[in-house]
Amino acid sequence: ISFVLGNVHVLKRYGARLDPYLAALHWLDLPPEVRALRAELRIDHLLEDLPSLMEGTLEGAQRTADIVNGLKRFSSVEHEALTRVELNAVVERAMLWIKKGTAPNFQIEWTRAADCFVTGSAGQLLQVMMNLIQNASDAASANATREPRLHIELMQDEHQVQLSFADNGAGIASEHLPHLFDPFFTTKSVGKGTGLGLSISYGIVEQHGGQLTCASLAQGGAVFTLTLPLSGSLLRLP
Numbered sequence: 001i002s003f004v005l006g007n008v009h010v011l012k013r014y015g016a017r018l019d020p021y022l023a024a025l026h027w028l029d030l031p032p033e034v035r036a037l038r039a040e041l042r043i044d045h046l047l048e049d050l051p052s053l054m055e056g057t058l059e060g061a062q063r064t065a066d067i068v069n070g071l072k073r074f075s076s077v078e079h080e081a082l083t084r085v086e087l088n089a090v091v092e093r094a095m096l097w098i099k100k101g102t103a104p105n106f107q108i109e110w111t112r113a114a115d116c117f118v119t120g121s122a123g124q125l126l127q128v129m130m131n132l133i134q135n136a137s138d139a140a141s142a143n144a145t146r147e148p149r150l151h152i153e154l155m156q157d158e159h160q161v162q163l164s165f166a167d168n169g170a171g172i173a174s175e176h177l178p179h180l181f182d183p184f185f186t187t188k189s190v191g192k193g194t195g196l197g198l199s200i201s202y203g204i205v206e207q208h209g210g211q212l213t214c215a216s217l218a219q220g221g222a223v224f225t226l227t228l229p230l231s232g233s234l235l236r237l238p
Contacts, residue, residue, distance in 0.1 A: 004061040087116045094129035103137040113154040117231040120208040128201040139169030166223040171216035
């Protein structure tokens, strides 16, 4: 992938040099056999088509790179140090990053709860939260007739904590629910997602001794529910 990306970038620079040179040549009074060869080889069509071919190659290579990076995270065997993680802070950091990045106008209803600690990787849990919030933003923003919203709620008892992410999008079709956490499964249009985000999130939550589920809401939209054991359980994360 690195070779493809590097070489196509060089080709784009070469093309930028060749275009004015060939344009200057084509202004000359060329011999009939050269003009005939230009038509036979369809040089004009080739010059018009090259930029889009290179852009398509770059886009495809970058998309493949994104998938490979996702697979590396999906199958990671690196050991991470476990810490006591306060979930309210993780949720708020994820909200901040998504709103500052891709969804500045996304309305999120969230009230900070009492401090809630789990044992695990703050970075991995942040990745899960950001993925769930970004997916909710994408789903809710698809309906242009209403303001995209997400309601996040944290509840805990003596043994576990439950975080719910309920959006006001179109919901999830019943035939898609059993496959939602399958690798490479996505309902987004081509180029909008790799189909690995929810699979990776599901694996992370499972490694933390928890559970990630999804359901469609009766009033419309979908709710993702993340359940984790409270701090005190012994975990070993791959």
